[in-house]
Amino acid sequence: MRFSLYGLVLLAGTASSFTTTTPLFGRKLSSLNSASPKAPVFDEVCDTVGVTLTRFMSEVAILNPELSELTTLFGAIDTACKAITNLVKRSQLPQSETLGYEGVVNIQGEDQKKLDVITNDVLKRALRFTGKFGVLASEEEDAPVDLDLADQSETLFSDGEKYVAVFDPLDGSSNVDAGCPTGTIIGIYEHDDSCEIDGDCIGDECLEQEARCLANTLQPGTRLVAAAYCLYSSSTFFTITLGTGVYMFTLDDQIGEFILSKPNIKIPEESSIISFNEANIDNWDAPMKETVYKWRNGTGKSGKKFSSRYIGAMVGDVHRTLLYGGVFGYPGDKKNVNGKLRLLYEGAPMSFIMEQAGGLSTTGTERVMEIVPEIVHQRVPMIMGSKNDVQEVIDAYAAAK
Numbered sequence: 001m002r003f004s005l006y007g008l009v010l011l012a013g014t015a016s017s018f019t020t021t022t023p024l025f026g027r028k029l030s031s032l033n034s035a036s037p038k039a040p041v042f043d044e045v046c047d048t049v050g051v052t053l054t055r056f057m058s059e060v061a062i063l064n065p066e067l068s069e070l071t072t073l074f075g076a077i078d079t080a081c082k083a084i085t086n087l088v089k090r091s092q093l094p095q096s097e098t099l100g101y102e103g104v105v106n107i108q109g110e111d112q113k114k115l116d117v118i119t120n121d122v123l124k125r126a127l128r129f130t131g132k133f134g135v136l137a138s139e140e141e142d143a144p145v146d147l148d149l150a151d152q153s154e155t156l157f158s159d160g161e162k163y164v165a166v167f168d169p170l171d172g173s174s175n176v177d178a179g180c181p182t183g184t185i186i187g188i189y190e191h192d193d194s195c196e197i198d199g200d201c202i203g204d205e206c207l208e209q210e211a212r213c214l215a216n217t218l219q220p221g222t223r224l225v226a227a228a229y230c231l232y233s234s235s236t237f238f239t240i241t242l243g244t245g246v247y248m249f250t251l252d253d254q255i256g257e258f259i260l261s262k263p264n265i266k267i268p269e270e271s272s273i274i275s276f277n278e279a280n281i282d283n284w285d286a287p288m289k290e291t292v293y294k295w296r297n298g299t300g301k302s303g304k305k306f307s308s309r310y311i312g313a314m315v316g317d318v319h320r321t322l323l324y325g326g327v328f329g330y331p332g333d334k335k336n337v338n339g340k341l342r343l344l345y346e347g348a349p350m351s352f353i354m355e356q357a358g359g360l361s362t363t364g365t366e367r368v369m370e371i372v373p374e375i376v377h378q379r380v381p382m383i384m385g386s387k388n389d390v391q392e393v394i395d396a397y398a399a400a401k
């Protein structure tokens with residue numbers, strides 16, 4: 001069995017003697033997530049015991065005391081992902097009665113599946129009880145939810161509630177009835193300190209102050225403190241970034257723990273896999289369409305002939321892209337100029353993970369991480385993946401200008 005480098009440092013002395021190639025972390029809302037926290041280093045995944053997500057988060061907290069509350073928070077997310085794993089697994093049994101539609105259309109005009117509603121509730125409850133969140137925004141909620149008001153309290157952010165969560169509880173839920181991969185996407189922001197409700201406010205004044213606080217969810221990806229996804233597939237995977245690399249854990253059903261299986265993942269710089277809903281190709285922008293035509297017939301920059309892999313569930317497609325390389329995207333088209341995916345709880349968190357793994361994420365003309373959302377359910381055209389391949393798309397858009 002090997003000890004982690006961090007473990008060895010602890011044996012030798014204090015955590016402060018730990019050196020890292022990443023810069024020191026100073027967490028202020030005004031700082032962007034390019035200022036990275038220190039990452040625990042596990043030189044090799046321990047063969048016999050394994051590094052659990054809980055231990056990983058504890059080591060992050062020791063190295064970065066200002067992030068210690070994330071331990072509680074990811075403890076709750078860890079539990080929620082395990083609960084959702086079981087819900088998704090058991091949904092195939094006739095007696096579970098959790099497949100099919102809820103009979104309600106969400107604010108985006110989409111039919112909600114029963115499991116969309118159930119998993120939203122699981123996550124909401126898990127996050128609420130941490131006491132660390134003031135506001136959350138979800139694909140399945142019409143507007144940001146103020147967790148305190150839901151608890152009949154008076155303020156939006158009480159002491160200790162410093163985070164804002166955005167999530168898609170069951171992304172790709174159209175796959176769920178067939179037992180194909182689905183996922184949960186989560187982004188964590190700090191709340192803006194300027195958000196305070198004046199205790200003496202009255203009427204519209206209060207409503208305005210409240211609206212300003214709920215707008216806390218409308219932050220660009222560059223302000224994410226953490227992003228993670230859970231993939232429900234042959235195994236359940238939990239992948240996280242805190243701004244210093246990407247760490248992938250696999251759920252060991254026998255002990256009920258997420259075990260670090262791939263530390264510090266780096267996406268291959270180029271590849272030959274495309275992952276798009278290619279049925280829409282005729283309606284895409286010319287630069288996107290032409291690049292994909294070239295990739296298909298082997299006349300792109302790398303000269304490789306690309307092949308297609310498309311699950312139709314973003315978490316699964318991005319997960320494979322991280323591991324094998326390639327390009328995943330949902331570009332804008334003539335009908336939906338901003339594509340289908342949502343910026344706040346799909347685009348930004350997945351882009352943070354992709355960039356931290358050494359990949360790129362663009363709309364074709366803009367870095368997805370830098371876009372400031374104007375509304376909660378804003379859509380964004382998105383092309384992400386291997387650096388050289390995505391750069392080819394960016395170059396094609398630039399040349400077409």
Ligand code: AHM
Pocket residue numbers: 110139168170171172173174277312313314315330340341
């Ligand atoms: P959802 O959040 O309603 O499940 O929709 C998002 C999903 C993504 O996971 C996936 O990439 C995309 O929709 C697939 O869309 P399409 O069926 O048009 O290919």
Ligand code: MG
Pocket residue numbers: 139168170171172346
């Ligand atoms: Mg989704």
